[in-house]
Amino acid sequence: MSDLENSMLTIIDVFHKYSKHKCTLRKADLKDLINNEMSKFITKIQENETLDQLFTDLDQNGDLEIDFQEFIAMIAMVTSACHDLRASN
Numbered sequence: 367m368s369d370l371e372n373s374m375l376t377i378i379d380v381f382h383k384y385s386k387h388k389c390t391l392r393k394a395d396l397k398d399l400i401n402n403e404m405s406k407f408i409t410k411i412q413e414n415e416t417l418d419q420l421f422t423d424l425d426q427n428g429d430l431e432i433d434f435q436e437f438i439a440m441i442a443m444v445t446s447a448c449h450d451l452r453a454s455n
Contacts, residue, residue: 377438378434381437384398389434390429390433391431392432393421396420397411408444
């Protein structure tokens with residue numbers, strides 16, 4: 367497989383690692399995922415207000431869980447921001 371294909375499978379695997387194969391992330395799951403897997407790109411989430419705001423922004427359907435499509439939206443936003451920063455250096 368290509369690097370991109372492997373990266374896509376890694377994203378899926380990481381999501382399922384934190385969702386414990388129930389296919390949704392609760393607030394605590396999202397916090398753990400960000401703090402453990404994205405700490406170089408996103409400042410560690412330590413304040414509940416920050417987590418609450420991020421969760422609300424991602425939870426487009428208001429079901430108090432982050433599904434895979436909502437998670438991918440976050441990955442796309444962070445990846446785009448990283449690209450912009452890298453391109454400007």
